[in-house]
Structure formats: C-alpha cells, structure tokens
Amino acid sequence: xxxxxxxxxxxxxxxxxxxxxxxxxxxxxxxxxxxxxxxxxxxxxxxxxxxxxxxxxxxxxxxxxxxxxxxxxxxxxxxxxxxxxxxxxxxxxxxxxxxxxxxxxxxxxxxxxxxxxxxxxxxxxxxxxxxxxxxxxxxxxxxxxxxxxxxxxxxxxxxxxxxxxxxxxxxxxxxxxxxxxxxxxxxxxxxxxxxxxxxxxxxxxxxxxxxxxxxxxxxxxxxxxxxxxxxxxxxxxxxxxxxxxxxxxxxxxxxxxxxxxxxxxxxxxxxxxxxxxxxxxxxxxxxxxxxxxxxxxxxxxxxxxxxxxxxxxxxxxxxxxxxxxxxxxxxxxxxxxxxxxxxxxxxxxxxxxxxxxxxxxxxxxxxxxxxxxxxxxxxxxxxxxxxxxxxxxxxxxxxxxxxxxxxxxxxxxxxxxxxxxxxxxxxxxxxxxxxxxxxxxxxxxxxxxxxxxxxxxxxxxxxxxxxxxxxxxxxxxxxxxxxxxxxxxxxxxxxxxxxxxxxxxxxxxxxxxxxxxxxxxxxxxxxxxxxxxxxxxxxxxxxxxxxxxxxxxxxxxxxxxxxxxxxxxxxxxxxxxxxxxx
Numbered sequence: 244x245x246x247x248x249x250x251x252x253x254x255x256x257x258x259x260x261x262x263x264x265x266x267x268x269x270x271x272x273x274x275x276x277x278x279x280x281x282x283x284x285x286x287x288x289x290x291x292x293x294x295x296x297x298x299x300x301x302x303x304x305x306x307x308x309x310x311x312x313x314x315x316x317x318x319x320x321x322x323x324x325x326x327x328x329x330x331x332x333x334x335x336x337x338x339x340x341x342x343x344x345x346x347x348x349x350x351x352x353x354x355x356x357x358x359x360x361x362x363x364x365x366x367x368x369x370x371x372x373x374x375x376x377x378x379x380x381x382x383x384x385x386x387x388x389x390x391x392x393x394x395x396x397x398x399x400x401x402x403x404x405x406x407x408x409x410x411x412x413x414x415x416x417x418x419x420x421x422x423x424x425x426x427x428x429x430x431x432x433x434x435x436x437x438x439x440x441x442x443x444x445x446x447x448x449x450x451x452x453x454x455x456x457x458x459x460x461x462x463x464x465x466x467x468x469x470x471x472x473x474x475x476x477x478x479x480x481x482x483x484x485x486x487x488x489x490x491x492x493x494x495x496x497x498x499x500x501x502x503x504x505x506x507x508x509x510x511x512x513x514x515x516x517x518x519x520x521x522x523x524x525x526x527x528x529x530x531x532x533x534x535x536x537x538x539x540x541x542x543x544x545x546x547x548x549x550x551x552x553x554x555x556x557x558x559x560x561x562x563x564x565x566x567x568x569x570x571x572x573x574x575x576x577x578x579x580x581x582x583x584x585x586x587x588x589x590x591x592x593x594x595x596x597x598x599x600x601x602x603x604x605x606x607x608x609x610x611x612x613x614x615x616x617x618x619x620x621x622x623x624x625x626x627x628x629x630x631x632x633x634x635x636x637x638x639x640x641x642x643x644x645x646x647x648x649x650x651x652x653x654x655x656x657x658x659x660x661x662x663x664x665x666x667x668x669x670x671x672x673x674x675x676x677x678x679x680x681x682x683x684x685x686x687x688x689x690x691x692x693x694x695x696x697x698x699x700x701x702x703x704x705x706x707x708x709x710x711x712x713x714x715x716x717x718x719x720x721x722x723x724x725x726x727x728x729x730x731x732x733x734x735x736x737x738x739x740x741x742x743x744x745x746x747x748x749x750x751x752x753x754x755x756x757x758x759x760x761x762x763x764x765x766x767x768x769x770x771x772x773x774x775x776x777x778x779x780x781x782x783x784x785x786x787x788x789x790x791x792x793x794x795x796x797x798x799x800x801x802x803x804x805x806x807x808x809x810x811x812x813x814x815x816x817x818x819x820x821x822x823x824x825x
Contacts, residue, residue, distance in 0.1 A: 273475070274468040276441055276460075282431070283438035293435055297335065304331055325360035332364065337404035337429065338436035338470070340364055345466055345668065355650065370402040376409070376424045383507030391505050393417060401561075405429060405473060405577075410515060413505065419515035420502060421574075423476070430474055437467045458662075465665035469556075473577035476511040482553075482576040483513065489551045495539040497564075497572035516572045518564035521680050527565045528684065537681045540571050541693040544677050548670065549591070549698075552582040556669040558676050560683075580669045586612060594698070602629045613664045627655050646675060730787065 283290055304327065311320045332343040346353045347361035376399070377388055384391055395411035402408075406425045413420055444451075444459035451459040472478055480501045490496040497516070505512035519526040527533065540563070547554035555562070556578040564572040582590070593608040605628050606621035615621065631651045649671060655661065663671070674690075681688040718725055 274437075274464070274471045276464065279434050279437045279441065279467065282434045286431070286435070289431075290435055290438065294439055297439060300331055300335060304328065321354075321356050322360070325357045328357065329360050329364055332361075336432065336436075337368075337426075338433050338440075340404050341470055341473075342440075342466060345665075347672075368402060368404050370399045370407050371426055373398060375427050376407065379424050379427060380422065380510050383510040384505065390414065392422075395422065411512075413502065413512075418502075419517075420505070420512050421499070421515050422505075423511040423513070425474065425476065425509040433470060433474065437463070437470070440467070462665075469578065469580075469665065475508065476506060476577075477508050479511055479577045480506055482579045485553055486555075486573070486576060486579075489547075489553065490543070493543075493546075495570055496543045497566055497570045499572070499574060513574075516564050516566075516574060518566040518572055521560035521563045521565065521684075524683055530567070531565060531569055533684050536565055536569060536571065537685060537688055538693050539569065540677060540681065541690065542697050543571055544673065545694060545697050548582070548673075549587065552584065552587050554580060554582075554670070554673060556580045556673060558673055558680075560680055563680065578669075580666050582666065582670075597632060600629075600632070602626075602632070605632075609661070612667065614661050614667070616660060616662075619660060624655075624659050627658070631655065646678065649675065 304324075307327070308317075308324060311317045311324065329343065332339040343361045343364045347358050347364065353361065380391075381388055388395065391414055393412040393414045396409045398409075399407035400410050400421075404426075406423055406429075409422045409424065411420050411422050412418065440463045441460065444463040448459045480503060483498060483501045487498040487500065490498055497518075499514040499516055501514075502512045519530060521527065527536065544554070544558070555573055555576065557575065558573065562573060562575045564574070566572055589608055589611045593605060593612075596602075596604040596608060602625045603621070606615075606624050609615050609624075610617060610619060610621065615624075631648065656663070678688075678690050681690070718729055
C-alpha cells in the first residue's frame with residue numbers, strides 16, 4: 244500500500260517471514276521475537292512477577308475446568324466458565340483484553356460458546372490521572388499545553404485500555420479537535436506480556452500443531468505485530484492520511500483530518516467528529532434515513548476491502564459515527580490492515596468461483612490465501628464447502644447473513660487443517676461488526692441485499708483488466724453463456740449500487756476493441772457459441788439486455804471513443820499479424 248513503516252530493530256523471525264510469504268506481502272512493524280525478548284529482559288524481576296501473576300490466575304481457571312471435566316459437568320458449566328474467562332482477561336489488563344478480542348474471531352482456536360462470550364469484551368477501563376496526560380502531551384510536543392491548545396477538557400471524554408481522549412481547541416484557528424493520549428508506561432507492560440505469550444506459545448506449539456493444525460508462535464507474532472502498531476500514533480496518523488486520500492471526493496464518507504504539528508508518538512490530535520455514535524441506536528433512527536445510512540456504510544466497507552485493499556480492522560459501534568448530513572465517519576485508525584493486490588485478486592476469484600459453484604477452485608483459493616497449507620489434499624474439503632454455500636444460497640437473500648455462514652465455517656475449521664490468518668480474521672471481524680451495527684439499526688437488514696448491487700456495478704464498470712476478465716468468468720459457466728446472470732447483474736447494479744447512474748460505456752467500448760484484437764480469438768468463438776447455442780439465435784436475450792441498458796446506453800459516445808482508439812488497435816492487430824507471419 245506504500246504506507247510508511249517503522250523500521251524493525253531486529254531481524255525478522257522465521258515465523259514472521261513465513262507469514263509474509265503466505266500472504267504475498269511484507270508488512271511487519273517494530274515487532275520481532277528478538278526485539279520483544281531484548282526489551283522485556285531489561286527488567287527480569289518485572290517479568291518474573293508478571294509471570295507469577297498470570298500463572299496463578301490461569302492455574303485457578305484451569306483447575307476449575309479440570310474439576311468440571313472430572314465431575315462430568317464440562318458442557319453444562321461451559322457458559323459459566325466462558326464468562327469467568329472474560330472477567331479474568333479484563334483483570335489481567337490491556338494485552339489480555341486485546342488477545343480476547345482477537346480470539347473472539349478465531350474459530351480455529353476457540354470453541355463457539357467461548358467465542359460468543361469473548362465478543363462481549365469491552366475496552367472501557369478507568370481513566371488515568373489528567374495531570375499525567377498533560378505531562379505526556381507536553382513531553383511529546385516539546386512545549387507547554389497552552390502554546391498549542393486554546394482550551395482542553397478538564398477530564399477525558401473517553402478512556403480505553405491503551406489511551407484516553409480529550410476534547411480541545413487548537414490555538415489560533417479555534418479548530419475543535421480530539422486529543423488522544425497514550426497510557427503512561429503501557430508499552431513496557433505490553434512487551435513483557437508478549438514475551439511471556441511467546442514463551443508459552445513455544446511450549447505448547449507441538450500440541451497446537453498436532454491438535455489444532457496451527458502454529459502458536461506464528462499466531463503470537465501476528466498478534467504482537469498488530470498490537471505494537473496500535474501503540475504507534477505516528478503510524479496511526481499515517482493510516483488516517485491514507486484513508487483520507489482513498490475517500491477523497493466521496494461525498495458519503497468523512498475521515499477526520501490529523502494535525503501532525505500537535506501530534507507525536509504517544510499523542511494524536513485530529514479533527515473533532517460532531518456526530519452520533521453508532522452506540523446511540525435511537526439517536527440515529529430519530530435523526531436520519533436509516534436505510535440510506537446503512538447503504539453508505541456497507542459501500543464504504545466494501546470499497547475499503549475490494550478497491551483500496553486498506554480497511555478499518557475495528558469498526559465497532561464506538562468507532563463509527565453518523566453525521567448530521569447523512570455521511571458516515573470513522574475514528575481510531577490504530578487497528579487497520581492492508582491486503583496485497585495479489586490477495587485482492589484471489590478474493591475476487593473466490594467470489595467468482597462461488598457464483599459459478601466451482602468448489603474445487605474455491606478450495607484452491609483458500610490455499611492461496613493461507614487458510615490451508617500448500618500441498619493440502621483438498622478432496623475431502625470440497626464437499627464441505629459445497630454444503631456450506633448451497634445451504635446458504637438455497638434460502639432467500641432475506642434470510643442470508645454472515646454470522647450464519649461464519650458459524651457453519653467454524654465447524655469446518657475443527658474438521659480440517661484450516662488456520663485463519665490474522666489479516667482475514669480482521670476481515671471477518673470487520674464484516675461481522677458492520678453487519679451487527681446495521682442489524683441493530685434495522686433488524687430486517689441483510690448484508691447481501693446492499694452488497695450485491697455494489698459488486699455487480701463494479702464488475703460491470705471498473706476500468707481494471709483483471710476485473711473485466713473475472714466478469715467474463717462469471718458470465719461463462721463451463722463454456723455456456725449465462726444470459727440470466729447478466730440480466731441479474733445489470734438489474735442489481737441499476738437498483739442500488741449508489742446514487743450515480745449505471746454507465747457501462749467504457750466497458751462496452753473496451754469490449755468492442757478487445758473483440759477485434761488478436762488475443763480475443765478464443766473469446767470470439769465463445770461469444771459466437773453463446774449467440775447460437777441450443778440450435779437457435781439468442782436475439783430475444785440480446786433485445787432484453789439492450790432494453791435494460793437503453794436509458795443509460797450512449798452508443799454515439801461508444802462509437803466516438805472506439806474510432807479514436809482505432810489507430811492504436813490497428814497497430815496492435817498489425818503487430819500480432821506480423822508476429823504470426825514471422
């Protein structure tokens with residue numbers, strides 16, 4: 244994504260290198276096992292003291308589990324133990340709260356009833372002293388508080404496990420801002436915990452690989468890298484700028500402007516968002532068109548994932564605002580993730596294969612994305628994928644939701660050697676969280692009813708050769724042209740993709756030029772068979788497609804642009820012909 248990254252003080256570990264190779268991407272920040280070890284062992288007594296605290300707590304919980312099993316009460320007491328585990332993680336502090344939030348989206352590690360309880364983990368903790376916050380701000384900015392801010396709230400407006408937020412006004416401009424201040428001495432505490440997590444992971448790794456099919460050290464490395472990113476406010480400021488550039492010109496999305504001169508590594512100052520948090524369901528329902536706001540939110544989430552490859556990893560209701568003018572606003576960019584161009588292509592391939600019900604290819608996509616080890620025999624997995632997808636799609640869109648599909652996939656995780664990479668755990672978490680927000684605002688909401696029009700419109704209109712190729716894969720199923728599928732895509736794209744009218748002029752122009760090119764020889768044969776399949780000319784189908792497009796079709800513009808491109812096309816044809824002759 245080309246984003247600035249902090250340099251790693253130490254050489255990356257083999258497990259982190261393996262992780263990057265798996266994803267076709269390199270995106271590690273300061274984290275490495277060697278760096279964590281060197282920092283933690285600067286205070287060995289602190290490590291020992293923390294280890295005793297953790298071991299004592301964990302042994303107490305583990306003893307309760309052992310007694311449950313000995314008494315035959317393992318299943319009946321599971322809800323109680325899950326609640327106790329959540330409370331235990333809160334007591335053990337920020338690292339454990341964050342770890343619990345991650346495990347809430349890892350069905351390859353945690354059983355379903357415990358996952359459900361861990362989704363209730365809240366990041367709210369008591370605020371630290373305001374005097375200490377002022378001290379950190381002045382230390383980071385290198386000046387007195389009154390030199391930067393006209394005024395600042397006497398107490399924080401929000402407090403979380405890693406920091407707290409004050410409302411202020413910048414000196415001179417009177418710009419209202421939010422000032423995020425990191426908790427004092429939080430980084431050494433987290434590094435110490437990560438060191439102990441890594442020791443534990445090394446100890447249990449053989450069992451984790453044998454019983455769960457996942458590398459415990461790799462999971463800790465993934466978690467540690469993301470957690471240290473959240474502590475780096477310079478990186479968060481960079482993330483905000485990237486999101487701002489991505490959504491520049493989008494009238495439906497608001498990204499707060501960061502102020503670098505009033506920020507530092509432990510202080511982040513950004514534009515104040517004056518809106519209704521998505522935690523205030525009634526406030527949103529009373530103040531705006533809920534259905535339109537939901538559509539805006541779904542489209543912005545899909546753009547992050549499928550267009551930009553850079554998405555908000557924690558869009559919980561407290562981090563999402565509804566603006567008075569109907570826009571959606573995001574805050575807290577410490578937890579973001581990016582997906583390489585290669586993996587975006589594989590994700591689109593997976594969608595195409597799902598549409599075409601090509602389950603063998605879907606299993607291959609899982610391997611390419613790192614869910615399955617390279618070389619895995621996917622033969623037994625293919626029928627399971629088919630069952631999950633068909634069970635979901637035989638029902639109407641009104642009964643389809645991600646949580647149901649995820650629950651079915653969770654069962655698959657325990658039967659096969661599937662490991663969910665951290666990046667895609669964040670994708671799943673992001674989709675489920677957004678779906679949850681939408682359903683709380685409108686219980687009748689179904690994600691696919693809003694998402695399908697956007698995806699259809701993008702496939703039909705995007706100026707991307709890769710997407711055009713995948714459009715053809717969708718329209719040709721096992722060599723047969725799918726007329727009904729094309730009609731459905733056009734209708735969906737016209738109905739709800741956005742307020743912008745459907746314009747496939749560029750698609751038609753490019754398609755016309757492609758048809759006369761040398762590389763389209765095989766496709767011309769496919770298209771001819773599509774028009775003449777079943778021993779008849781498909782004139783009626785073509786007429787229906789033209790009628791669907793007629794209000795938005797501009798044949799004069801297509802002709803003009805095609806004529807303008809003819810010299811270049813002619814040159815390509817001559818080059819292709821000369822190569823064949825030679």
